[in-house]
Amino acid sequence: MSKIFALAGVVIKELYRRKDFYVLFFLTALLTLAAGAVNFFHDDKIVRYVKDICLLLIWVSALVISVVTTARQIPAEREARTIFPLLAKPVSRWHVIVGKFLGCWLATGVALVVFYFFFAVVTGSKEQIWPWGAYLEAVWMHWVMLAIVIAMALLGSIFFAAPSSTSTITLIVVGGILLLGTHLNTIALQQPQPMQSILATVYFIMPHLEWYDLRDFVVYDMGLVPVRAVALATLYGAVWTTIFLLLAWFGFRKKSLNT
Amino acid sequence: MKFSPLSLLFVLLALAFTLATNLTLTAGNWSTRAKSDNLFGMVFGDGRKLFANHFFTMADVYFHSGYYPSIFDQKSGEEKEIISASHGKKETEEDEKNEDFLGQPKDWVDAFGRNFRITQHTHLANHNEREILPWLRLAADLDPNKIETFTVGAFFLREHLGRADQAEAFLREGLRNNPDSAEILFELGRVYHDSNHDRERARNVWQLGVKKFFLRTPDQQKDDKLIFEELAVNLAHLEDEAGNYADAINWFRAAQKVSPAPDALQIQIDAVQKKLAALIPVTPAKLY
Amino acid sequence: MTAILRTEKLRVEYRSRDLRQATKVALNGLDLEVRAGEVFGFLGPNGAGKTTTMNVLLGFVPLTSGSASLFGIDVRQPIARQRIGYLPELTYYYKFLTAEELLRFYAKIFGLARAEADKRIAELLKLVELESAAKRPIKSYSKGMQQRVGLAQSLINNPDLLILDEPTSGLDPLGRMKVREIIQRLKSEGKTVFFSSHELGEVEAICDRVAILHQGELKAVGTVAEVSVGSDNLEAAFLKIVGYQPSPLS
Numbered sequence: 165m166s167k168i169f170a171l172a173g174v175v176i177k178e179l180y181r182r183k184d185f186y187v188l189f190f191l192t193a194l195l196t197l198a199a200g201a202v203n204f205f206h207d208d209k210i211v212r213y214v215k216d217i218c219l220l221l222i223w224v225s226a227l228v229i230s231v232v233t234t235a236r237q238i239p240a241e242r243e244a245r246t247i248f249p250l251l252a253k254p255v256s257r258w259h260v261i262v263g264k265f266l267g268c269w270l271a272t273g274v275a276l277v278v279f280y281f282f283f284a285v286v287t288g289s290k291e292q293i294w295p296w297g298a299y300l301e302a303v304w305m306h307w308v309m310l311a312i313v314i315a316m317a318l319l320g321s322i323f324f325a326a327p328s329s330t331s332t333i334t335l336i337v338v339g340g341i342l343l344l345g346t347h348l349n350t351i352a353l354q355q356p357q358p359m360q361s362i363l364a365t366v367y368f369i370m371p372h373l374e375w376y377d378l379r380d381f382v383v384y385d386m387g388l389v390p391v392r393a394v395a396l397a398t399l400y401g402a403v404w405t406t407i408f409l410l411l412a413w414f415g416f417r418k419k420s421l422n423t
Numbered sequence: 424m425k426f427s428p429l430s431l432l433f434v435l436l437a438l439a440f441t442l443a444t445n446l447t448l449t450a451g452n453w454s455t456r457a458k459s460d461n462l463f464g465m466v467f468g469d470g471r472k473l474f475a476n477h478f479f480t481m482a483d484v485y486f487h488s489g490y491y492p493s494i495f496d497q498k499s500g501e502e503k504e505i506i507s508a509s510h511g512k513k514e515t516e517e518d519e520k521n522e523d524f525l526g527q528p529k530d531w532v533d534a535f536g537r538n539f540r541i542t543q544h545t546h547l548a549n550h551n552e553r554e555i556l557p558w559l560r561l562a563a564d565l566d567p568n569k570i571e572t573f574t575v576g577a578f579f580l581r582e583h584l585g586r587a588d589q590a591e592a593f594l595r596e597g598l599r600n601n602p603d604s605a606e607i608l609f610e611l612g613r614v615y616h617d618s619n620h621d622r623e624r625a626r627n628v629w630q631l632g633v634k635k636f637f638l639r640t641p642d643q644q645k646d647d648k649l650i651f652e653e654l655a656v657n658l659a660h661l662e663d664e665a666g667n668y669a670d671a672i673n674w675f676r677a678a679q680k681v682s683p684a685p686d687a688l689q690i691q692i693d694a695v696q697k698k699l700a701a702l703i704p705v706t707p708a709k710l711y
Numbered sequence: 712m713t714a715i716l717r718t719e720k721l722r723v724e725y726r727s728r729d730l731r732q733a734t735k736v737a738l739n740g741l742d743l744e745v746r747a748g749e750v751f752g753f754l755g756p757n758g759a760g761k762t763t764t765m766n767v768l769l770g771f772v773p774l775t776s777g778s779a780s781l782f783g784i785d786v787r788q789p790i791a792r793q794r795i796g797y798l799p800e801l802t803y804y805y806k807f808l809t810a811e812e813l814l815r816f817y818a819k820i821f822g823l824a825r826a827e828a829d830k831r832i833a834e835l836l837k838l839v840e841l842e843s844a845a846k847r848p849i850k851s852y853s854k855g856m857q858q859r860v861g862l863a864q865s866l867i868n869n870p871d872l873l874i875l876d877e878p879t880s881g882l883d884p885l886g887r888m889k890v891r892e893i894i895q896r897l898k899s900e901g902k903t904v905f906f907s908s909h910e911l912g913e914v915e916a917i918c919d920r921v922a923i924l925h926q927g928e929l930k931a932v933g934t935v936a937e938v939s940v941g942s943d944n945l946e947a948a949f950l951k952i953v954g955y956q957p958s959p960l961s
Contacts, residue, residue, distance in 0.1 A: 166819055166822060167819070167820050167822075169819075170816055170819035170820055173816070173819075174805060174808070174816055177807065177808065177812070178805070178807050181807045182807075244803050244805075244806075245799070245801055245803040246803055246804055246805055248769075248771065248797075248799050249797060249799060249804065249817075249861070249864060249865075250820075251769065251770060251771060252769045252770075252792060252795070252797035252799075252874075253792060253817060253820045253821065254789045254790055254791075254792045254793040254820070254821065255789055255792075255820055256789040259789075418773070420725075420766075420771070420772045420773065421766070421771040421772065422762075422763075422766060422771065422772065423762055423765070423766055423771065423799055423800070423801075423876065
């Protein structure tokens with residue numbers, strides 16, 4: 165485990181020594197504060213649109229950070245040739261995959277905490293209430309979703325040499341699932357065969373990332389999602405993450421790395 | 424003759440400046456966007472109307488606290504049931520049933536997924552209706568010709584949030600952009616009548632609304648008869664309150680011609696007629 | 712003496728880019744043995760298979776058939792690399808880390824305790840003369856400094872076997888002398904050094920045994936004297952073994 169944590173530590177250091185996170189945080193903060201500063205009908209108690217905009221920006225930023233960071237891990241190591249002194253140590257390829265995943269996931273988790281804390285401060289200053297339970301639930305579910313996305317990006321990075329290809333494809337897939345995931349069964353029913361069967365199959369076997377989007381619960385003050393549902397969703401997320409990591413490992417362990 | 428890179432740069436800059444002074448005069452005619460004095464018009468062109476419609480829908484979504492059908496939840500082949508922010512009409516059981524777009528879960532994925540979706544149909548209340556205002560404001564800025572934005576916004580400002588002055592200002596803004604709008608005039612009349620209790624101004628504005636209605640083409644009048652009915656009925660009630668029963672009856676009768684529920688209006692006509700009859704004095708000549 | 716590095720009938724094939732050939736054979740039945748405590752030179756012209764051999768030993772490339780082991784453990788097991796140090800020819804390390812952070816990272820990989828790691832890092836930074844630059848990011852280092860970092864990281868676990876891929880390539884005479892001193896010091900400590908090089912003079916000076924590889928096959932193995940039998944020196948022997956024919960003009 166120490167090897168995995170050592171690898172994760174390097175990933176975290178890299179993220180916080182690059183500028184990506186700070187630029188995205190600054191943009192999110194700037195846009196949120198700008199949105200919050202606008203006066204609508206001289207009512208300073210209006211807050212839901214600020215929550216909506218801020219959470220949207222957080223989701224976009226977190227997705228960008230997680231996907232872009234993960235997509236370049238293995239390809240950058242290969243291109244920079246740092247993979248060779250690493251694998252010459254008593255480190256298996258599984259350690260590398262899990263270490264990279266853990267580093268990206270933990271780094272994104274820290275970014276999420278910072279973003280959501282900012283969100284809580286800005287919106288709490290307007291509405292003077294802090295539903296910490298709902299916020300914690302939203303952060304946790306968001307983080308679990310990002311685990312699946314990071315594992316997916318890591319899998320992509322094994323097969324696509326260019327980080328930009330992995331990032332683009334992952335973001336398209338994730339965006340597609342978030343927008344259409346809930347409705348794919350309805351769309352399937354409206355299609356003729358064989359498209360109906362294909363879409364229905366995809367609907368049942370794809371990872372349902374849209375379950376982890378609790379923004380509406382936070383924006384509309386809808387309280388907490390049942391703990392049992394959150395626990396099952398967490399388990400579902402862990403299963404999908406493991407599937408993607410295993411697939412990444414299968415792909416990576418067979419790859420020849422020539423110095 | 425050789426030019427140094429620096430002098431070439433100056434020549435090119437001078438050329439660009441000269442061309443710009445010439446083209447500025449004609450470029451304004453290339454598109455309406457260039458002529459627009461509105462920032463959104465300049466940035467988005469006619470696409471701003473799409474955004475305006477989206478933001479108006481967002482206001483509706485906010486009114487229903489996120490319980491809202493997506494485009495995939497609309498029944499295909501049937502007229503789109505737009506759940507628009509209520510104008511104060513109480514929703515019937517039929518309305519409630521129509522708005523329950525979710526239905527039973529189709530499968531276990533759908534069933535489990537509903538734990539993470541808003542599945543309760545609610546409306547904002549207790550001054551939380553303020554939350555829809557930013558979206559209506561944005562919709563109005565993006566498309567000042569979308570009348571519904573002003574009427575719905577004014578309704579909530581007046582009726583739910585008790586801000587008649589802001590409702591009036593919003594409607595006057597709408598009127599500046601849509602001077603012939605009977606709908607905005609109707610809503611303005613409600614501000615004067617219901618909030619300011621200024622019958623005279625309400626009458627003037629509603630009567631102006633009726634005049635604007637009749638400026639429309641016959642086909643438009645046929646399509647928009649609801650607004651005429653509302654104007655006529657409200658004028659009728661106003662005249663009834665003022666004791667002008669004859670005028671009230673005339674307005675009710677005008678409304679009856681276009682109303683889908685003429686019998687209900689007939690009941691009101693009968694009630695006013697009784698009041699009118701009670702007013703007519705018995706002259707001494709008649710006694711003989 | 713125990714063999715700590717052994718290959719038996721090692722064969723490695725690659726998919727060929729040449730349409731006329733389905734596969735390219737990089738190594739063809741290599742039998743190699745390196746004994747504990749010796750300095751072993753691994754020679755051959757470019758494309759002979761030296762790097763492929765090292766890649767197999769380090770687990771970068773899978774073998775097609777045969778076997779390869781380090782300390783009696785199959786090279787496919789990560790634990791086989793617990794007691795080795797590796798210095799690649801081209802030294803690239805995480806540019807955003809400092810030398811100290813890099814060494815600490817590798818120390819954690821080897822499972823060194825904090826106190827031991829601290830001691831080892833201090834010793835190595837002194838050995839490679841990077842004490843003053845230890846807290847600067849590696850991206851600010853010169854090429855020579857990066858190579859010294861490479862040397863330090865290859866020694867972090869006090870390895871029993873050091874695998875060096877052209878260790879003096881690109882170094883100035885001072886740097887080459889430093890590397891030679893380190894190799895000799897390791898030998899005096901009973902460590903084993905396995906390195907590839909094109910600097911035959913160096914190899915002659917420090918190696919106990921050498922092997923010459925050509926076109927994926929082992930052509931000669933033994934002490935420098937044994938391999939140079941019938942030739943003036945190692946270079947002449949090397950050229951003879953690889954079939955070099957001098958041009959008529961020379």
